[in-house]
Amino acid sequence: MTNKSPGVLDWILLITKRDLLISSKRSASYITPVAFFLIIVSLFPLAFGPEQKQLSSMASNIIWIAALLSSLLAIEGIFNNDFNDGTLEQIIMSGEPLFLLVIAKVFCHWLIAGAPIVVSSLLAGIFLYFSFENTLVLLFSLTLGSLLFSLLGAFGGALSLGKSPVLSTIIVLPFSIPVLILGTSCFNASINQQDYIVYLLYLGSLVAIGLPGLSVAIATSIKINYE
Amino acid sequence: MTTFLDIILMDGYGYHVWSVLLIFLILLFINIFWVSQRLKKLLSDHKDLVD
Amino acid sequence: MNRSNVFIAWSMKMGSPPGFFNWSTKWCFFIGLLSFLVLTVGLFWGIFYAPTDYKQGDVYRIIFMHVPAAILSQSILLLMASFGFILIVWRAKIAGMFVRAAAPVGASFTLLALLSGSIWGHPTWGTWWVWDARLTSTLLLFFIYTAIIGLYSSTDNKITADRSISLLSIVGIAIIPIIKKSVDWWQTLHQPSTFSLTSSPSMSYEMYLPLAICVVGFYLLFIYILLLRLRVEILYRERDTSWVKDYLNQRIG
Numbered sequence: 123m124t125n126k127s128p129g130v131l132d133w134i135l136l137i138t139k140r141d142l143l144i145s146s147k148r149s150a151s152y153i154t155p156v157a158f159f160l161i162i163v164s165l166f167p168l169a170f171g172p173e174q175k176q177l178s179s180m181a182s183n184i185i186w187i188a189a190l191l192s193s194l195l196a197i198e199g200i201f202n203n204d205f206n207d208g209t210l211e212q213i214i215m216s217g218e219p220l221f222l223l224v225i226a227k228v229f230c231h232w233l234i235a236g237a238p239i240v241v242s243s244l245l246a247g248i249f250l251y252f253s254f255e256n257t258l259v260l261l262f263s264l265t266l267g268s269l270l271f272s273l274l275g276a277f278g279g280a281l282s283l284g285k286s287p288v289l290s291t292i293i294v295l296p297f298s299i300p301v302l303i304l305g306t307s308c309f310n311a312s313i314n315q316q317d318y319i320v321y322l323l324y325l326g327s328l329v330a331i332g333l334p335g336l337s338v339a340i341a342t343s344i345k346i347n348y349e
Numbered sequence: 350m351t352t353f354l355d356i357i358l359m360d361g362y363g364y365h366v367w368s369v370l371l372i373f374l375i376l377l378f379i380n381i382f383w384v385s386q387r388l389k390k391l392l393s394d395h396k397d398l399v400d
Numbered sequence: 401m402n403r404s405n406v407f408i409a410w411s412m413k414m415g416s417p418p419g420f421f422n423w424s425t426k427w428c429f430f431i432g433l434l435s436f437l438v439l440t441v442g443l444f445w446g447i448f449y450a451p452t453d454y455k456q457g458d459v460y461r462i463i464f465m466h467v468p469a470a471i472l473s474q475s476i477l478l479l480m481a482s483f484g485f486i487l488i489v490w491r492a493k494i495a496g497m498f499v500r501a502a503a504p505v506g507a508s509f510t511l512l513a514l515l516s517g518s519i520w521g522h523p524t525w526g527t528w529w530v531w532d533a534r535l536t537s538t539l540l541l542f543f544i545y546t547a548i549i550g551l552y553s554s555t556d557n558k559i560t561a562d563r564s565i566s567l568l569s570i571v572g573i574a575i576i577p578i579i580k581k582s583v584d585w586w587q588t589l590h591q592p593s594t595f596s597l598t599s600s601p602s603m604s605y606e607m608y609l610p611l612a613i614c615v616v617g618f619y620l621l622f623i624y625i626l627l628l629r630l631r632v633e634i635l636y637r638e639r640d641t642s643w644v645k646d647y648l649n650q651r652i653g
């Protein structure tokens with residue numbers, strides 16, 4: 123059996139397997155985001171009153187806000203756990219391009235925390251008398267949006283490595299707000315039979331810019347904390 | 350613009366313009382004040398070390 | 401000496417804290433005086449002598465403080481990102497101190513722009529605040545400045561802190577195209593940009609000239625406050641070195 127030294131793909135697979143394994147053992151990591159999401163969604167009918175027309179008009183906006191807040195909650199420990207037990211240092215010392223490993227880590231985190239939120243937005247829609255003709259638009263925009271929330275949250279987490287988690291929230295929020303605005307405008311446009319593809323294109327281009335740009339920024343910020 | 354009071358009040362808009370100027374001066378003085386306090390602290394710390 | 405040697409020698413001198421400190425001593429007072437003169441001329445001219453606007457009346461005079469503050473709030477973030485880049489790539493310590501010193505000044509100018517815009521909006525639009533594109537994104541700019549200041553103060557190791565806020569400033573400039581272009585993308589309440597350095601002004605020359613003078617005055621004021629803050633930051637960071645101790649002894653005695 124040849125003894126090849128591990129390359130980038132091996133490291134990516136290793137990180138992915140490890141993160142998925144750890145999260146599957148720790149049920150809190152995949153249950154908490156969804157639970158938080160659904161709880162926030164149910165706060166709105168409780169506060170605004172159960173009148174159907176009012177809720178159904180605000181449904182998608184409530185879902186987006188809840189998705190943003192629960193992603194802020196879920197992203198808290200993304201790098202801190204590995205920072206505390208030294209795994210992050212090993213990952214840096216592997217010598218592989220750190221931004222690729224970061225993409226792997228953020229994508230795993232999105233699979234565990236973000237994607238379930240997108241799926242449970244359908245359940246949230248039932249709570250809010252959501253009109254299901256526009257489901258596809260909501261799901262698509264929410265997928266793009268939650269990817270961006272995960273990327274931005276990882277950036278905030280990397281900057282505030284080892285410090286208070288509230289700081290990462292403060293850092294992430296100003297950048298998440300345009301994403302929120304784009305996502306809700308997309309849905310509102312689709313309800314009013316206007317052109318919603320434009321907003322999806324904007325969101326997609328943000329993902330296209332953010333994926334390489336933010337992953338490099340996250341990698342730089344992790345290395346900064348280790349110097 | 351006839352009298353001095355006319356110029357200051359600007360038909361009731363004077364309150365807006367002068368309050369903006371006031372905010373500007375307050376922010377300016379906060380910045381400069383912070384710098385002078387920091388310098389004062391530096392000097393007093395240095396003095397404690399020297400003495 | 402050929403030119404590259406001169407440039408290297410100059411940048412070595414400017415890049416070192418004592419070199420920059422000594423160089424800036426005489427410039428600081430001069431720029432402060434100049435900014436005071438230019439600002440006084442500009443504001444006096446604008447508030448008292450510029451013609452009254454036919455639509456808005458005299459309240460438009462807030463423009464002489466609002467527009468320069470808004471221009472500066474974005475320019476300062478761009479400058480911080482540039483110097484942050486210099487810090488991360490070339491490891492010049494002083495670039496990091498620049499970012500640290502400029503952040504609160506940028507936050508102050510952004511706050512001035514927001515408050516003055518709100519006070520101007522109340523009589524002209526009928527409301528103190530509206531969630532249109534430009535106001536919202538300027539508010540986000542203020543939050544970014546706050547995040548930068550908060551990130552710096554919560555990091556204990558100041559070298560790491562400098563690099564972290566440099567990185568945050570670089571990512572933060574993403575908000576600037578949103579501020580600038582959002583008014584063109586969405587038809588909203590705030591008027592589209594009328595102030596530009598290259599194209600001819602769409603307002604009368606009698607209003608444009610004092611406005612331009614105020615912009616220059618605000619830039620000079622920013623440089624003055626920045627120099628003050630930067631010098632104090634240098635003194636604080638290098639307080640254990642001999643040149644700082646000599647300087648402080650000189651100041652006390």
